[in-house]
Amino acid sequence: MTTIADVAKEANVSVATVSRVLNNQDLVRPETAERVYDAIEKLSYKPNILARNFRKNESRVILILAPNITNPYYSHILTGIGDVANEIEYSALIFNTGDDPKSEKKGMEMLKKKRADGAILLASSLGCDWLLEYAQEYPVVQCSEYDDKVDISHVAIDNYKAAQDVMEYLIDLGHKRIATISSQNNYISTSLRLKGYKDTLHKHGIKNPNDYIVFSTGDYSFKSGKRAAAQLLQLKSRPTAIFCISDRVALGAISQAKEMGVRVPEDLTIIGFDDVEDTMMFHPYITTVAQPCYEIGRRAAYMLYGQMTKQKITQKELLLKHELIIRESSAPIGKRD
Template sequence: MTVTIYDVAREAGVSMATVSRVVNNNPNVKPQTRKKVFEAIERLGYRPNAVARGLASKKTTTVGVVIPDISNTMYSEVVRGIEDIANMYHYNMILCNSDKKKDKEIRVINTLLEKQVDGLLFMGGVVTDEHIEAFRTSVPIVLCATTDANRVIPSVDIDHEAAAYDAVKVLIEHGHRNIGMISGSLQDPSNGFARYQGYKRAIEEAGIPFRESHVRVGNYRYEAGLDTMEYFLQLPDRPTAIFAATDEMAIGAIHAIQDAGLRVPEDMAVISVDNVRMASMVRPQLSTVAQPMYDIGAVSMRLLTKLMKKEPVSNPVVVLPHETIMRKSVAHI
């Protein structure tokens, strides 16, 4: 049978109110009494009912986290940052995978809100009107590695357009003028469209004619890099350099170039954005613009704790800095 607070009180010879104070770390309990209660809890194997405590306090000390792809190492770094700060502030975490599908995202958001989470961290793609409608709740929401078009929802991210611009500028500074791009979905405002805009701005500022034929859309994954590179390799005037919107696609591109008997960076340079662990494991090591993924998660969770505790927030839209990491996949021509 389930052990109740009544059983603990009887075993320890105290009132149920005293047991409640001990369980909730109320300081107004004598050390000797506290010791008796803890001994009774240990003997009986009592576990406090978190649901009941949440109903009483109207707080569950739980946050919901919506992640687009749990198999993507980039997001695992974000979640590590979230969890570390959540633990620091004594919050539990419910993690849900959405596959970056709008219907599933909306369903997961509603499910987490029904679970009475105290706050919600959302990582996804396009923040639509349906998302904003789902976010209309008394529970604080923070967008993590995601932003809404009007920047009205609290968020933590980098400037994706600037990150892509900096990556392409590296290629230009190394003498490249025929630069292809493996893009993410142009309907995706950050990893897709913003990075495409950064590529285009860098090209045009350098006086290089912009060619739509030199932009191919991938799905962010390794296989997209492999498949897309086959297109670029068959062009009569093939690029001397490739900018990939993600490291995973860039690694696929490197392998496709090598499979064709060409060398990176001697025959074709490759650079990307993200800086996942695999970027330094591939050969040649991948030059990339690093997102501070752990920091994005940690800062997002800290911002959420402030909102949940109704602490003052000077800037609810946080843009963290990115950093160019030069390795071995780019060389002068």
């Protein structure tokens, strides 16, 4: 196996000079560097990346803490992070926490053990001030979920405004009996969407019963969407529209409505959130809020890279634009059969 000493001998330079060339240091004359590169190519030399990273006290690994990688919402975010990691010549390591705080802390310990140079967290709950212990020592970025009272860089959308946009759209369609299927988790997105729902109803002077607010499981499962929709559709004065916390929950709600003989959108409007691919797998295609998931992932990765390379931090909060996508699962009350 070719060694760095073989390359040095072939290029007629010292081992230290070859090392400087490999580490992109500007202390080597161009003609000397060219000889080194020619020798590397001739001898098919492959540097020991792990050893070099150890000497530089870096792993070249980005740690990604994800709560549930089976959720399609995260797939495009992970792709965005992975593409940037590849671009900057880092590896991306996904640590599946199962939305368990103990697992999340276990994952973050990888920073202390030098097994990763920085971390991106996809689902930090509110009250995550324990993360400051790590963020003050290592590069850390929160992606999608964060705590606005904890000073850690983050990338997300304006969930409050997105929920308001949905509610204004439903009210413009003539709906007043508007229910929502929220979630049992403790994410800021859940809190802000529920607040946007309530505040918009209050703004228009619409008072709905408390049982118009029901909850899916914390992981937005399809089955919990069905169960929550069943609760709403069994009410004596059932809603004419349901705003769902996620597309998976909306899919469950549509399935339950069909089983109960309730037509979507003729009898019931259902709106989702995220715009995952499943929203257009069967009719009715789901009206939903599209999040720029791929771009959220890319921006989070670039934000982390800026920290890892000691760049000056000019922006700690980045909120990307969302879009309300109108499809087949929503309709005005006046156009119903």
